[in-house]
Amino acid sequence: MRFDLIDLRLFCEVVDAGSITAGAERCALALAAASTRIRSMEQSLGAPLLTRSRQGVVPTPAGLTLVKHARAMLDQGARLREDLGSYAGGASGEVRLLANTNALTEFLPEVLSSFLADHPHVSVDLEERLSDEIVGLVAEGVADIGIVAGTVDVGALATYPFRSDRFVVVTAADHPLARRPQVRFAEVLDFDFVGLDRASSLQRFLAGKASREGRPLRLRVQLRSFDAVCRLVECGVGVGVVPQSTAARAARTMQLGVVELADDWAVRDLTIVVRAGEELRPYARQLVESLRA
Numbered sequence: 626m627r628f629d630l631i632d633l634r635l636f637c638e639v640v641d642a643g644s645i646t647a648g649a650e651r652c653a654l655a656l657a658a659a660s661t662r663i664r665s666m667e668q669s670l671g672a673p674l675l676t677r678s679r680q681g682v683v684p685t686p687a688g689l690t691l692v693k694h695a696r697a698m699l700d701q702g703a704r705l706r707e708d709l710g711s712y713a714g715g716a717s718g719e720v721r722l723l724a725n726t727n728a729l730t731e732f733l734p735e736v737l738s739s740f741l742a743d744h745p746h747v748s749v750d751l752e753e754r755l756s757d758e759i760v761g762l763v764a765e766g767v768a769d770i771g772i773v774a775g776t777v778d779v780g781a782l783a784t785y786p787f788r789s790d791r792f793v794v795v796t797a798a799d800h801p802l803a804r805r806p807q808v809r810f811a812e813v814l815d816f817d818f819v820g821l822d823r824a825s826s827l828q829r830f831l832a833g834k835a836s837r838e839g840r841p842l843r844l845r846v847q848l849r850s851f852d853a854v855c856r857l858v859e860c861g862v863g864v865g866v867v868p869q870s871t872a873a874r875a876a877r878t879m880q881l882g883v884v885e886l887a888d889d890w891a892v893r894d895l896t897i898v899v900r901a902g903e904e905l906r907p908y909a910r911q912l913v914e915s916l917r918a
Contacts, residue, residue, distance in 0.1 A: 630699065631652070632662055634695075634699055635659055635663070636648075636674065636692065637692055639675070640675075640682075640692050643681040670691075673688075718748075718907075719908075721749075721770075722751050722772070723753075723758075723759040723768045723771045723772070724772040725895075726828075727774075727893055730850070730871070731851075733751070736915055736916055740911075740915045755829060756774040757778075758826075763900060769906065769909040770898070772916070773895070774894070775895060775896045784898055785899075785916075786917075787895040787916060789892075789895070791869045792869070793872050794866055794883075795864065795865045795882065795884075796864045796883075797881070797882065798882055800816075802864065803884070807885045808884050810886060810888050810891075811840070813864060813866070816863060817845045817862070818843055818845060818865065819844075819862050821851075822847050834888075855871065855875035897917065
């Protein structure tokens with residue numbers, strides 16, 4: 626078997642994405658080149674690594690074994706580059722960070738901008754995911770660091786406190802809910818919603834909560850930022866669920882009603898998660914220290 630680091634990284638990305646096309650894009654490879662590499666890996670091994678279907682791809686038992694070892698080898702390669710970089714006049718490296726919507730939009734921009742300014746040779750691969758997905762991906766070694774809701778089960782991962790926030794309902798100033806001090810999410814489902822794109826982790830989270838209530842989430846408009854959500858809510862298009870920090874900032878310039886959500890899940894203690902008992906690479910460790918500060 627002759628697998629190079631490009632092969633190993635490609636295979637891990639394909640497995641993570643569940644798609645050869647998406648894995649090729651993440652590695653900046655043409656689809657034909659990526660498919661050829663994976664077929665060559667399978668021919669070299671003499672066994673299939675992926676089960677292919679219309680829904681995408683999943684690793685075979687041999688593929689799962691390869692992913693486990695490939696991630697360890699890629700991690701060691703990254704450590705080698707960082708350790709040797711200091712001898713070349715400036716270390717370089719990449720840290721993969723996964724975060725839920727609240728952390729990504731409200732708290733990470735300032736922390737990351739400061740960290741990247743202090744570490745000009747480091748890049749951060751930041752991706753938005755649901756909290757329970759993040760726990761699994763960090764545990765598997767797909768990501769170095771995760772930021773999740775404090776209510777999620779983190780298993781054996783090591784945790785550190787990050788920030789605290791809560792979700793609130795924002796309404797137009799003359800909306801029937803605007804004068805309420807508190808409301809339950811089930812009551813809010815009576816109204817049209819302004820929300821984020823359906824692919825966002827928060828929107829999927831809220832859709833799941835609505836489903837548990839046996840109700841649909843009536844999305845009138847889907848946008849890409851909380852500020853845009855607040856702007857359309859102000860215009861009376863619907864109601865929205867946003868972090869309290871967002872609502873407080875928006876209310877300084879917009880005519881909004883801000884109503885506290887009474888549901889227990891509305892309180893959001895955000896937590897940093899990393900693999901326990903495993904030493905982080907230098908830049909990942911320094912990023913954790915910046916996040917905790």
